[in-house]
Amino acid sequence: MMLLGIDTCGASGTVALGHWESGAIDLVAQKEIAGKTYSAQLVPTIQQILEEQKVRLEDLEAVVVVHGPGSFTGVRIGVSTAKALAEALSIPLLAVSRLAVMAHKAGTDTAALDAGRGEFYFTDKDGEALLLPDEVRPRLTGSLAVCEQSTAQIFPEAVVVEQPSAADAVTFAVPRLAVKDFDDVAMVDGNYLRRSDAEIFANRAGQPSPGRE
Numbered sequence: 001m002m003l004l005g006i007d008t009c010g011a012s013g014t015v016a017l018g019h020w021e022s023g024a025i026d027l028v029a030q031k032e033i034a035g036k037t038y039s040a041q042l043v044p045t046i047q048q049i050l051e052e053q054k055v056r057l058e059d060l061e062a063v064v065v066v067h068g069p070g071s072f073t074g075v076r077i078g079v080s081t082a083k084a085l086a087e088a089l090s091i092p093l094l095a096v097s098r099l100a101v102m103a104h105k106a107g108t109d110t111a112a113l114d115a116g117r118g119e120f121y122f123t124d125k126d127g128e129a130l131l132l133p134d135e136v137r138p139r140l141t142g143s144l145a146v147c148e149q150s151t152a153q154i155f156p157e158a159v160v161v162e163q164p165s166a167a168d169a170v171t172f173a174v175p176r177l178a179v180k181d182f183d184d185v186a187m188v189d190g191n192y193l194r195r196s197d198a199e200i201f202a203n204r205a206g207q208p209s210p211g212r213e
Contacts, residue, residue: 001061001177002028004046004085005166008038008078009070009098015045016166017053023178029053030167038077046081060091062182064173066166067095068191069113069121069128075190083185092182094173097191099123101164104172106145108159112136114150121193130193 003025005016012035017028031049033041050057065082068075079095086093099121103111113121115130122131124139131139133154144158152160176182 002055002059003062003064003170003173003177004060005030005064005066005170006042006046006078006082007066007098007164007166007169008033008042008074009066009068010074010163011035011071012163013038013042013074013078014166015042015049016170017049017055018167018170020170020174020177023174025171025174027167027170028055030165035071035074038074042077042081046085057085057089060085060089062092062094062177064094064096064166064170065188066098066101066164066169067188068098069115069193070098072190072192075192079188079190083188086185092180093185093188094176094181095183095188095191096169096173097123097128098164099128101169101172102147102161103145105164105168106143106159106161108143108145109141110139110143111145112151112155112158113146114148115194119194120151120154128191128193 001020003018007014013033014030016030019026031045033045063082063086065078067079099111110124115121119130122136146152146158147161147163
């Protein structure tokens, strides 16, 4: 099974090609996309990696997309592109959390990402949440995975790993691929954990929120 991985949640993004067979992933290639260029560069980068590896769009058999948390714009672009490909090619889509991918990469039970405004995206056995540092610490069990220096400064005891990538996402997805645990393409959305500024300011002005409550 030829897989396309997409991750546009962070300061830079990646697309990856992987070949899954008999429960194992063979990473074929990965390409990086500069931050703030996703809208213009994601689709051309996908085309480029396919051409370089002599893989046709029709050869893709599933798409794995990191659907957040992270950059609102990056998440939207990555998810919408992944959904469009899955629908156009009639292939399965699998959405994974960036926090879960990072914890898997580090071999930890918990992970945290800088969410700005003094808050952190956090995951543990009880799920994902947007928390202040003093709310994170009581929930720590074992080691904490981080990938940003800003987060490592707040949690100096954390395990620092490189930013999770599309290749990491594809590797993380193997157990779900094995049991064909795919997502409903129509239902996949960004895993934002926080409302956008537009939603927050609209509510403050007494206007109805255009998105999640």
